[in-house]
Amino acid sequence: MSFERPDAWHAPATYWFWQRVPSAREISDQLDALSAAGFGSFQIQTRLSFPREEYLGDAYLAAVRGTADEAAARGLMMGLYDEYNWLSGHAGGRTVSGRDELRERHLFFSTSTGPAPSAAAGALVECAVDGIRAKDVDHLLDPGRNWVFEDGVVRWDEWEIVAALAHPDGEVPGADSVTDVTAQAYLAAAGESGCRVRVPADAVGPGRAVTVFVAARCASSRMVNYLLPEAAERFLDVGYEPYAKALGHHLGTTLTYVFFDQPHACFYGWRQQDERPGHLSSSLMYAPSIVPGDRRELLALARDAGPSTAAWRCGFFERYAATGMEAFFGTLSRWCGEHGVALSGHEVLGYVSSWNPTDAIITEDTRANFGSDYFGLDRYRDLTAVDARNEHAQVSAKFGDSMARSSGRSGCLVEQYFARAETGSHFAEGRWDLTLGQLRDQTVRHHLLGARQLLTHAFWLTDGREARADGPEALTDGPGAWADGRGVRATGAGEGAEHRDTPAVFTDPALDFPPGVNFEPWFSHHHALARESGRLSEFLDGARPLNEIALLYPLRTNWACGPTHPYGAHFAFWAEYLARAGYDFSVVDERDVRGGRLRERCRTLILPGVSVVAGPSTVEALAKFAADGGTVLASGPLPTALQSGSVAELAERVEDLMGDPRSVHWAGIPSDEDLDARLASALTGHPGIDSEDDVWSVRRRDADGVRVALFNDGAGRRVVTVRPSALPAAVTRWETGTGHRDAPREVTGAVTLTLEPGELACLHLADGAGRVRRTPDAVVLDQGWTLEAPGVPRRPVDVYRGWERQGLPDFAGTGEYRTVFDLPAGDPAAADSSDPAAQWLAWELYLPGVRASAEAELNGVTVGTWGWGPFRCVFPAGVLRRTGNELTIRVASTAANRYDPARAEPSGLVRPPRLRPSL
Known part of the structure; x- marks a missing residue:
């Protein structure tokens, strides 16, 4: 490294x-x-x-x-x-030029209600797929349509019936109520814009419905069939x-x-899906290899199909994903x-x-x-x-x-x-x-x-x-x-x-x-x-995670229930909460859970709205994790369905798991107070971090100690306290801006830092020595400023407002600000003195309002360059004078004034620079 x-x-x-x-x-x-x-x-x-x-x-x-x-x-x-x-x-x-068989193919479905009991003999039930549109490509406008589709037009051919399934028009009680009538179905019409499939009414049955699955090749698409x-x-x-x-x-x-x-x-929608929404909101890639042996299982892609719905969907999407x-x-x-x-x-x-x-x-x-x-x-x-x-x-x-x-x-x-x-x-x-x-x-x-x-x-x-x-x-x-x-x-x-x-x-x-x-x-x-x-x-x-918490990605819940299931909101809550609170966590897959080594990777496992798991082995792995001392936390729905295996004992197993004294289940989103108490054990033996809002923190362990990264993502100063896990300890600061590592400083208690907006601090906790800083009052430099820019002669300027409000609304580029200032009388940094104060007191330049990047020059010497805040630097020894200090600040704006003036923001200096003594 x-x-x-x-x-x-x-x-x-x-x-x-x-x-x-x-x-x-x-x-x-x-x-x-x-x-x-x-x-x-x-x-x-x-x-x-x-x-x-x-x-x-x-x-x-x-x-x-x-x-x-x-x-x-x-x-x-x-x-x-x-x-x-x-x-x-x-x-x-x-890829598809001269190889039409490789163009993307898609699977669509359409449902129609069967005949009334009084329907005449020989009646037919018709299902159609038409009004097809590429929803993702439509957002790319004409350039996108002409890129993806030859001549910018969607054309279909090679229509085929994949399955025709008769079923109750309302609730489907189970597989026995679904009838495969594919053999009786036939294409009544097929063309560039869609197809129509007919099924004899007597094959469907009175008061029932039929769902037809059809596939076609997009004859004009340049996209490929990823399943081949x-x-x-x-x-x-x-x-x-x-x-x-x-x-x-x-x-x-x-x-x-x-x-x-x-x-x-492409992700295609079609008219029938808009009029009678099914479970899926877009077409699927298609190849014959994704069709299950029992075609009745496809019904679960269009609608709920009884107790087997979750298993059918999970089985299909596992095969679908693996094939692609x-x-x-x-x-x-x-x-x-x-x-x-x-x-x-x-x-x-x-x-x-x-x-x-x-x-x-x-x-x-x-x-x-x-x-x-x-x-x-x-x-x-x-x-x-x-x-x-x-x-x-x-x-x-x-x-x-x-x-x-x-x-x-x-x-x-x-x-x-x-x-x-x-x-x-x-x-x-x-x-x-x-x-x-x-x-x-x-x-x-x-x-x-x-x-x-x-x-x-x-x-x-x-x-x-x-x-x-x-x-x-x-x-x-x-x-x-x-x-x-x-x-x-x-x-x-x-x-x-x-x-x-x-x-x-x-x-x-x-x-x-x-x-x-x-x-x-x-x-x-x-x-x-x-x-x-x-x-x-x-x-x-250069360090490894502390392995505190794992958050399960509910893949099978996604497969079985889709994006409307509450697992998404629960996952989002946990992920953001853990990240902002500074907990070391990783997202894990169900494969990781079943691998048998989950306890080595975390102390706490979180189930965010998990409704469906692969099988009994997953629940057994969770039970073993808890038996080995792990904590299981869950919010939202609990597992009620399996992709494979009997669900007869699932509720009892889950109840036993969540009945462990360390395990907790919240029906809704838990409160921060609940979580702080429940997750405290995950921090045992690790350095603690206390901070205000908007401070991100990460802790990782290396061969010599723990590395801590802190970032103030807020608009104001934030105070952060780092509590070493053992005392006396040492703190070394690694400066990401310069690549410098400060000398270690020994501490016998907590370390407190004040972070400016945007400030990043990287610490290593080990043995060392250090000292404490103090922050005297600042001097505001708000007078005597001028501004010069390409094509703009030097002129007086107000450093409380950006240049776009001072006659330069269309200028995007680098503007040069200048002023001359004296140090306060009696300042030891400006004196040739043997006073000990002169050996530690220096002046720091701080720019509290810059839009967007800057460079500072003092008396002809570059003292700081910044692409972002905090904009501050300590003047090198010998550069600062008692009087007549010439300060130049060059500010580079964004390009909005040039390319997109309607959305331009303030440019240049928008608050006056400050001088403040620094250790």
Whole structure:
């Protein structure tokens, strides 16, 4: 481990968006900029504005090879982003070109009520599937439709009847009331837009209903059938092998891993599902191998089917997930192993931007995509990766690290992107108003929750301005319109909203998930974020979790009950509570529970709304855990169903388990007071941490003691008390900003720290020595300031207001503030004195209001650079004068004033700088 100089696996990585093939000069220059910004690795990602026909062409592959050559010369590591745009598997449409049998196939269902008792002989019952729409692609507007579908139109063919099941129209009492009438069903009509199936009325029976399951191939889709291994093999032939040939010796050296991104067939809705909602809210991928031997079990996918519902659904989704994962990820994993590269990437996740695993972004029901078996899928990866959206706390990194640990690894890559979520916007408009401080705070949160590496979304080849005929400054013409005439903003909020078509979105690089970080004025400070991120990652990665608490991911409850089940809300409560309270916890899979070593991994196991488990062996494992001294806590529903095995004794076994004196069940969400008392035992023998709200804390053990990371995520100062588990103890502070480690300081009691907003403190508890700081009063520097900027002559400026309110509403860039100040009379720091006070008293510069990044220079000497708060530094000895101190502060704003002035925020200094004595 190198805390001072983090390696490429801990320093941030980035997507490098290519909107066209770059020149050799651009490759060299941008790799220099990327490296100087502190990125240790990158992945080239072609975007929707990149001509699809040029993807994997000779010029493109030559540029990729040239990039690898240049990266190797700079000591940069590459990852291979394996797709055009995203949705790994189609190779820009090459996978299915000439191989129509590999195009995505889908399973639909439709229910119709059978005949009345008075129906004439020979009557027919008809079920239809039509009005099909790709719900996920619709949100991508015309550019997305033309990317995913040939000619932008959805066309279907090769309709087939998978099953026709007659059943009671109301409650289904059990399997005996379901009749397989597939043999009597026939296709009455089938075409590009749907099909109609007819079943003789006498086969259905009076007063009953029939549910028909049909499958079809999307004849115009470029997406593949992930359930077929031959689709993955073809993807390797046309999508991976060209890279391997072009990269040559760089494969496995410069290029160390392959990254897949959200491989999924489209999520289709249809008219009948809207009119008569069933259990599933979208179509499923289809291949004959997923059909159960008893086709009656399919009925559980459309509706409740009696006591066997949970078992039928779990059995189906287990087979469905296993088929897709082995066919696609298994094939990719074997190729990577043969070529000496690691496999990474992430699928469609249900918990992005949330603590709740049912808050899906792309689809309402992630079971449609590899069955939500995240832990099972991770067995095919060498490096775990997850997705995260926007700048608020969420569970992604914790989920990722937990999956990795379940697979015998640790840490994860977190792909971090930003989406616009307000009404009147399209999500792809992104966040040009993002500050480096917001990006940094989110990076710290991810590391504290288990991320080894941040994968930034993204570093850009171009913002597209050189292609605009109307000039580089004519991107916007006020809120809601684009001056180049290529469309208006869409309406709606986020990926789940309805939008008007906006041709500029996606195809205009400036409207393809900004910000392009290298086009932000604050990018010159990004290297500071990169260094801190890498050092925090090294600090945490060099120690192991304390194994206090495990939170079960209720996979089978998800399979059986879907996203409307309360397990999502209970899981979200527990995950966020534990994370914010500073408990060391991991998410575990039922495989971990049944593995027999759960007690070695935690002291407390939490069941968040778990209704369905695999079988009796799971309950027996829970009982053994409790018998070995473990504590079981549960909230919401308790297990009442099994995927396999008899449920006759389940209620009694669960009652016995929860009857243990250490076990507790809450019918609803427990209170914080209840939890504080119940979870106290999990902290026995570990350092205690007392803090105010908004302070994140993590404790991990290394060979010499315990590492503690503290982060003030609040708007004001926070006081934190760290209580060592044994005294006397020692505290060493590791400075993530500089890579410096303070001399150890010996303590005989609790350690109290005051953290400024955004301040990160990393401590190691061991033997050492130290001293106590004090904080005298500050001096406010609010007079005599001037401001100068490119094209703006120096002028007086008020440091209580941003420059956008002082005549510069459209300026985005770096503004230079200057003032001259004297030290207070009698200050020993300004005197040439033998007074002992002069040996310890120094002045600290503190900038309480900066939007968004800054650099400070005192008397010609750079004294501080900051990408985010807290903006403070101690002046080096000999720099400060008694009088006539010249202070210059250069502030870099966000790019919002340039690209998106309607959403611009204050820029520059918005509160006066302060001087305050410091130890």
